[in-house]
Amino acid sequence: MAEREHVRVAVIGSGFGGLGAAVRLRREGVTDFVVLERADSVGGTWRDNSYPGCACDVPSHLYSFSFAPNPDWPRTFSGQEHIRAYLEHVTDVFHLRPHIRFDSEVKMMTWDDEKLRWEIETSSGSLSADVVVSATGPLSDPKVPDVPGLDSFPGKVFHSARWDHDYDLRGKRVAMVGTGASAIQIVPAIQPEVGRLTLFQRTPPWVMPRVDRAISGAERALHRTLPFTAQARRGLLWGLRELQVQAFTKHPNELGFVEQLAKRNMMRAIKDPALRAKLTPDYRIGCKRILLSSTYYPALARPNVDVVASGLSEIRGSAVVAADGSGAEVDAIIFGTGFHVTDMPIAERVVGAEGRTLAEVWKGGMESLRGASAAGFPNWMTIIGPNTGLGNSSMILMIESQLNYMADFVRQLDVLGGRAALDARPGAVAAWNLRVQERMKRTVWNTGGCTSWYLDPSGRNTTIWPGTTTEFRRATRQVDLAEYDLLRAPAEQKAEVDA
Numbered sequence: 001m002a003e004r005e006h007v008r009v010a011v012i013g014s015g016f017g018g019l020g021a022a023v024r025l026r027r028e029g030v031t032d033f034v035v036l037e038r039a040d041s042v043g044g045t046w047r048d049n050s051y052p053g054c055a056c057d058v059p060s061h062l063y064s065f066s067f068a069p070n071p072d073w074p075r076t077f078s079g080q081e082h083i084r085a086y087l088e089h090v091t092d093v094f095h096l097r098p099h100i101r102f103d104s105e106v107k108m109m110t111w112d113d114e115k116l117r118w119e120i121e122t123s124s125g126s127l128s129a130d131v132v133v134s135a136t137g138p139l140s141d142p143k144v145p146d147v148p149g150l151d152s153f154p155g156k157v158f159h160s161a162r163w164d165h166d167y168d169l170r171g172k173r174v175a176m177v178g179t180g181a182s183a184i185q186i187v188p189a190i191q192p193e194v195g196r197l198t199l200f201q202r203t204p205p206w207v208m209p210r211v212d213r214a215i216s217g218a219e220r221a222l223h224r225t226l227p228f229t230a231q232a233r234r235g236l237l238w239g240l241r242e243l244q245v246q247a248f249t250k251h252p253n254e255l256g257f258v259e260q261l262a263k264r265n266m267m268r269a270i271k272d273p274a275l276r277a278k279l280t281p282d283y284r285i286g287c288k289r290i291l292l293s294s295t296y297y298p299a300l301a302r303p304n305v306d307v308v309a310s311g312l313s314e315i316r317g318s319a320v321v322a323a324d325g326s327g328a329e330v331d332a333i334i335f336g337t338g339f340h341v342t343d344m345p346i347a348e349r350v351v352g353a354e355g356r357t358l359a360e361v362w363k364g365g366m367e368s369l370r371g372a373s374a375a376g377f378p379n380w381m382t383i384i385g386p387n388t389g390l391g392n393s394s395m396i397l398m399i400e401s402q403l404n405y406m407a408d409f410v411r412q413l414d415v416l417g418g419r420a421a422l423d424a425r426p427g428a429v430a431a432w433n434l435r436v437q438e439r440m441k442r443t444v445w446n447t448g449g450c451t452s453w454y455l456d457p458s459g460r461n462t463t464i465w466p467g468t469t470t471e472f473r474r475a476t477r478q479v480d481l482a483e484y485d486l487l488r489a490p491a492e493q494k495a496e497v498d499a
């Protein structure tokens with residue numbers, strides 16, 4: 001029988017996280033690795049979200065890899081197609097394609113504590129790996145609410161992250177469900193062409209103006225010829241966001257003046273007092289993600305838009321009905337209802353040392369050591385794991401910190417030599433989470449008076465990092481071996497005893 005393929009490292013996912021991990025592994029001199037991707041191209045978020053108006057909401061010069069600057073970003077907040085093209089470019093420039101296995105969905109990963117390795121089943125075959133780096137993304141599996149009557153709705157239904165470009169929205173009666181980051185980009189993009197737009201809003205977001213503009217040819221040429229100018233730009237964007245962190249994490253009351261700016265943004269576009277009342281949040285700004293748009297409110301003020309300030313509760317034939325009884329007949333329903341975040345689907349597919357899945361271990365809430373390792377899951381780490389999300393800055397900063405940690409993890413295993421594995425100590429995981437949750441108590445995400453996707457069903461914030469990106473960078477610079485149990489293959493343990 002043919003030997004099953006074995007690699008040093010298996011990376012899952014080819015978004016910013018997985019591609020970043022691949023670049024970093026190559027830089028560390030590790031070439032024996034694969035990237036397993038369920039889709040047929042790279043890009044993750046930026047491949048799957050192609051809805052009209054899709055763009056980043058952190059400026060492009062910060063929302064990109066520090067090791068792969070792009071002097072040619074076309075706009076301050078570049079669109080999806082440009083971010084996707086950037087990730088394709090990174091894949092080519094760093095020669096990652098030979099490592100990537102497309103159409104390879106990871107179905108199950110099981111820890112083998114005899115051989116100290118992961119056995120991985122994918123839709124395209126099986127393999128084993130010493131180390132697994134799970135970069136399956138925090139916002140990669142769309143969540144559609146279980147609305148009574150949805151199955152028998154006769155019209156078109158899709159999620160914002162799975163946009164149906166073959167469906168012509170022109171002149172249609174459309175229900176948009178949700179008012180999160182995707183919905184506020186979609187609404188102004190489709191409002192001019194649809195016949196009627198009914199927006200179902202459970203909670204109004206705080207929306208600040210978005211200062212988006214084309215980056216001039218002169219600026220681009222400057223960044224190309226004098227790369228330090230692009231670095232300085234990135235540094236400034238980063239520094240300004242870093243200075244805001246204290247207000248989010250320690251002094252939420254200081255955010256009051258930002259609320260005034262957001263209110264003014266709404267007042268400028270919305271003249272109808274009844275609509276203003278519907279759109280005015282009753283919680284502290286920052287508690288939910290602050291959204292950026294200069295076109296959302298003007299679109300809502302157009303005569304072909306209705307805002308239903310109540311969640312969608314039922315579908316009767318082609319009528320969408322809100323909890324308050326209001327509703328409309330529609331041809332299409334678009335769900336902008338977010339993703340499985342605190343219930344990451346990949347967690348059901350990882351079976352650790354004690355035969356339990358990560359989902360079982362995390363059923364009381366996600367927990368890890370330094371956002372990466374989980375106790376009982378040796379040599380397994382996640383990129384953008386628990387409590388690594390940001391409310392106000394670029395996730396690429398956090399991903400790059402985690403890549404430092406991953407690189408050191410692999411280095412430490414090399415130094416240990418032989419068949420070795422590192423398993424996070426339960427005490428170290430508990431201590432880390434205690435610190436994180438202690439700091440969380442004062443943050444705007446926990447005290448701002450809202451519910452959000454940052455919180456799990458028990459109300460615990462298991463998604464956001466309650467500090468600066470600098471603090472996280474420091475905390476993930478190196479693996480502290482005292483926080484891990486060293487596992488040795490039984491055969492090697494015996495050899496050591498015999499020696």
Ligand SMILES: Cc1cc2nc3c(=O)[nH]c(=O)nc-3n(C[C@H](O)[C@H](O)[C@H](O)COP(=O)(O)OP(=O)(O)OC[C@H]3O[C@@H](n4cnc5c(N)ncnc54)[C@H](O)[C@@H]3O)c2cc1C
Nearest residue numbers: 013015016017038044045056057058105106136137140395
């Ligand atoms: C519309 C949108 C806009 C955003 N804008 C910003 C922004 O402006 N700034 C910011 O900081 N963040 C933003 N984010 C957050 C964004 O998700 C992260 O910044 C980043 O792109 C995450 O990268 P990732 O590689 O971790 O995950 P993803 O990009 O989601 O990639 C995960 C990959 O894993 C693959 N995968 C998943 N499960 C499996 C499996 N079982 N087997 C094989 N492959 C699998 C997926 O197909 C996907 O390719 C945005 C998110 C969305 C949805």
